Amino acid sequence: MEIKEVKDLANKFEKRIKLIGPDSEQIKWLTGIINNKIPNPKRLMVIEGIWAHEKAYESGLEINSFYICPELIYANEGRRTAEKFIELASNIFVISKKVFEKISEKEGNPDGLISVCVPKKTELEDIILKKNNLLVILDGVEIPGNAGTVIRTADGAGGDGVIFCNRKIRLTHPKLIRGSQCTCFTMPIIEKEVNELIEWLEKNNFQIFLLDTRAEREYHEFSYSGRVAIVSGSERYGISDEWYKHKHNKIFIPMLGNADSLNVAVATSIVVYEASLKQRGYIKRM
Secondary structure (H helix, E strand, C coil), X not given: CCHHHHHHHHHHCCCCEEECCCCCHHHHHHHHHHCCCCCCCCCCEEEECHHHHHHHHHHCCXXXXXXXXXXXXXXXXXXXXXXXXXHHCCEEEECCHHHHHHHCCCCCCCCCEEEEEECCCCCHHHCCCCCCEEEEEEECCCCHHHHHHHHHHHXXXXXXXXXXXXXXXXXXXXXXXXXXXXXXXXXCEEECCHHHHHHHHHXXXXXXXXXXXXXXXXXXXXXXXXXXXXXXXXXXXXXXXXXXXXXXXXXXXXXXXXXCCCCHHHHHHHHHHHHHHHHCCCCCCC
16 A cells, blocks of 8 residues: 555544554454464454455454554555455554564465454354254364364355364364365354254254264265264364264265375265265265
């Protein structure tokens, strides 16, 4: 942004834009959220870059705070996005290039935009029950990037939600957001205790499928008709014992090479798409 453009913005929003330095409380608060060093009861999430901001804008997320570095905004697209978020944000802060680059987690050249957003809150009661439903449950998954990939897959496959139990990761982790390609802004994401979740699934006639390398039946042997919940477990420990005490189907993906298993996100994606395509009548194999 040119100096004149910055002055024009400052004049237009003079009561809402604040110039802050590296030692300001607003910067300490932002870095505290990014690094998970301060309490975050509202599960505020930090997004960076033009693309993520446009996705947040399209998703209608509430914007708590917007940090802008005019020195790093070169393209017209960045200027237009900045103006949108200045209109939306409750708090607007202008920071220097040096401060921005210290905060930024973006690989390569940062483009001068960081926002703190309020994610949409979803509960089990918000899931719209239909003839065919597809839920993905992550039980104890420990790697944010894996969780983000599963959320992206659930979105791509037309799933109805992703539910976390025995949660080991931050649902606002930057790697989860990036891994999901921002689909976490719109995909219903819920956190529940295992017992409460199983009770709800059984009450609403969901078939439960556990991804388990010890299973005797392969994933493609089922029709997945009706309401389906696919459960994947921790990268190290698998699915927690409580799931096995209730009615379920154990399924596995055949391994045809030297590896004995797949990455949890890859394995979950294979089964989720199998279930979705069968529910929609695209494939009919059994």
